[in-house]
Amino acid sequence: MILPIVAYGAPILRTVCKDITPDYSGLAKLIEDMWETMYSSSGVGLAAPQINRDIRLFVIDSSQIFANQDEEDKGKYPDGPGFKKVFINAHIKKLNGQPWAYNEGCLSIPKIREDVVRDEEVTIDYVDENFEQHTDTFNGITARIILHEYDHIEGKLFIDYLKPLKRKLLKGKLDDISKGKISVDYKMSFPKNF
Numbered sequence: 001m002i003l004p005i006v007a008y009g010a011p012i013l014r015t016v017c018k019d020i021t022p023d024y025s026g027l028a029k030l031i032e033d034m035w036e037t038m039y040s041s042s043g044v045g046l047a048a049p050q051i052n053r054d055i056r057l058f059v060i061d062s063s064q065i066f067a068n069q070d071e072e073d074k075g076k077y078p079d080g081p082g083f084k085k086v087f088i089n090a091h092i093k094k095l096n097g098q099p100w101a102y103n104e105g106c107l108s109i110p111k112i113r114e115d116v117v118r119d120e121e122v123t124i125d126y127v128d129e130n131f132e133q134h135t136d137t138f139n140g141i142t143a144r145i146i147l148h149e150y151d152h153i154e155g156k157l158f159i160d161y162l163k164p165l166k167r168k169l170l171k172g173k174l175d176d177i178s179k180g181k182i183s184v185d186y187k188m189s190f191p192k193n194f
Contacts, residue, residue, distance in 0.1 A: 003037045003051045004189040008109045008157070009178025011191075012049045017056045017153040019089040022131045024055070031086055031129055034059050041186035043107050045145045047152030050108050052189065056089045058149035062142040079140035090126040090150055093135065097121040102144055104158045110184045112173055116161045118147050 006012055020027070030053070038046040044065055047058035062082030097120030105113040121139040124146065128134060138146055148158060159167060159174070176182055180190035 001033045001036065002040050002187060003033050004187040005037070005041060005107045006050050006052050007177050007180070007188050007190045008174055009191040012052050012054060013108060013152070013157060014155045015049060015054045016155045017049060017054050020055045020057065028129070031059065041107050045149040046107065047149045049152050056153045058087050058090070058153060060085055060087070060142070060145045060149060062145050065141050079138065079142040082142055086129040087126040087146070088128065088131070090124055090153065092122060092124050092150060094123040095119040095121070096123070097139065104148060106158055107186070109157065109159065109174070109177060110182055112170060114159065114162055114166065116158050118144050122146055
């Protein structure tokens with residue numbers, strides 16, 4: 001089932017999310033719905049707060065970026081061809097590497113893209129959909145997507161990395177998003193609906 005994406009301005013997007021246990025009700029269906037929602041909205045990652053759940057769960061599919069690369073960008077990032085993964089109860093252990101800028105966007109903040117500087121490598125503890133424990137290190141685009149989605153479960157948004165002047169310039173657009181004055185080709189839920 002395709003779920004509505006929560007728009008900027010909703011309190012859930014500023015919530016630090018909770019760990020869950022294997023008996024979390026409807027988890028397998030929720031993950032299935034998150035994949036369907038992410039793909040139907042042309043996303044490469046989706047976190048639980050974006051579908052109005054305050055749990056430490058996100059999904060990513062970085063292969064989407066590599067599949068849509070121009071010829072000149074092929075081989076540009078070390079983590080190609082990317083992969084698809086579920087992260088539950090994720091907690092960052094270490095950030096490493098050179099910080100680098102990349103033009104990010106967010107399904108909860110449609111039609112706004114800005115350069116965000118992030119570390120090139122992340123080591124993260126998490127469990128997968130079978131609640132098997134992992135500690136893995138990711139780099140490149142995959143690390144960036146993980147860090148973006150991880151921010152969501154920490155109540156942080158990519159616009160928080162922008163300089164104050166840039167955020168001030170975006171205020172009108174952000175206000176319009178929170179009021180539902182935006183047209184997108186996927187289902188959204190706006191703060192006035194909460």
